[in-house]
Amino acid sequence: MTTSLVLDLRQVAVRQRLRPLSLQVPAGSLIHLIGPNGAGKSTLLSAIGGLTSCEGEIRLLDRPLRQWSSAELALHRGYLCQQALPYALMPVFQYLTLHQPRNAAERDIDGAVGYLAEALSLADKLNRPLNRLSGGEWQRVRLAAVLLQVWPAINPRASLLLLDEPAASLDIAQRVALDSLLSELTAAGLGILVCAHDLNHSLRHAGEIWLLSAGELAARGHPRDVMQPAILSPVFGVKFELLPAGGTPWLVASGLAPQAATAV
Numbered sequence: 001m002t003t004s005l006v007l008d009l010r011q012v013a014v015r016q017r018l019r020p021l022s023l024q025v026p027a028g029s030l031i032h033l034i035g036p037n038g039a040g041k042s043t044l045l046s047a048i049g050g051l052t053s054c055e056g057e058i059r060l061l062d063r064p065l066r067q068w069s070s071a072e073l074a075l076h077r078g079y080l081c082q083q084a085l086p087y088a089l090m091p092v093f094q095y096l097t098l099h100q101p102r103n104a105a106e107r108d109i110d111g112a113v114g115y116l117a118e119a120l121s122l123a124d125k126l127n128r129p130l131n132r133l134s135g136g137e138w139q140r141v142r143l144a145a146v147l148l149q150v151w152p153a154i155n156p157r158a159s160l161l162l163l164d165e166p167a168a169s170l171d172i173a174q175r176v177a178l179d180s181l182l183s184e185l186t187a188a189g190l191g192i193l194v195c196a197h198d199l200n201h202s203l204r205h206a207g208e209i210w211l212l213s214a215g216e217l218a219a220r221g222h223p224r225d226v227m228q229p230a231i232l233s234p235v236f237g238v239k240f241e242l243l244p245a246g247g248t249p250w251l252v253a254s255g256l257a258p259q260a261a262t263a264v
């Protein structure tokens with residue numbers, strides 16, 4: 001299988017916020033990056049996205065990230081960071097077109113915008129100014145923009161998508177819609193790395209889990225292997241149980257772990 005990204009942070013990276021890591025994002029994979037608040041998930045995503053400098057080496061499509069120009073990076077990877085509501089008066093449609101890949105035919109761009117707007121229930125919001133959107137609508141607009149940037153029909157060169165808490169503020173229907181769009185992208189060969197907080201969703205939807213704890217990789221592997229109470233409890237400071245629920249068990253937090261309770 002080809003590899004979208006190779007991450008080899010051998011030195012203490014990003015000023016004590018991340019410890020050495022050596023990881024890969026294979027093409028077509030969906031990896032969930034989980035861990036407590038402050039574990040370093042966003043820092044890692046930002047380093048991979050080329051927005052935070054770090055020691056060590058990050059290779060995108062077998063070429064060191066530092067050799068990529070920002071214009072090239074924009075063609076090959078999409079990056080959704082966390083962001084508050086904007087004050088901008090710009091209409092949704094105009095914001096989306098700012099994120100379209102250059103060189104794509106106008107007709108194809110219109111088709112992709114229409115498809116994503118429909119899939120993310122934004123079709124009736126395209127003329128709405130950004131500052132008059134709800135939190136969930138703004139999140140869907142940002143998602144539509146980053147998906148447009150890497151959408152295979154208009155940008156076949158895209159290989160990597162980085163999403164920092166993409167489901168924040170989304171209702172359940174919108175989350176299902178997002179899952180379906182991400183499946184389309186992995187089927188087209190994109191490697192996707194997602195920072196996530198909903199452990200049960202990650203257990204069911206991720207192809208692989210990376211568990212970060214205090215800037216360090218505490219575990220990595222298949223969701224069913226990593227989402228075990230004995231692995232998660234020391235990292236999150238919470239007691240977990242796995243309850244039977246048809247196919248995939250349901251992970252339930254049943255109180256603070258003793259050491260965390262003492263600390264509190």
Ligand SMILES: Nc1ncnc2c1ncn2[C@@H]1O[C@H](COP(=O)(O)OP(=O)(O)OP(=O)(O)O)[C@@H](O)[C@H]1O
Binds near residue numbers: 037
């Ligand atoms: N710009 C910054 N400068 C210095 N330290 C920072 C900066 N941003 C974050 N940190 C620190 O780096 C550590 C990792 O933060 P990061 O945002 O990567 O965590 P996270 O796992 O994404 O957390 P969350 O789940 O809360 O989003 C934290 O201790 C945080 O306080």
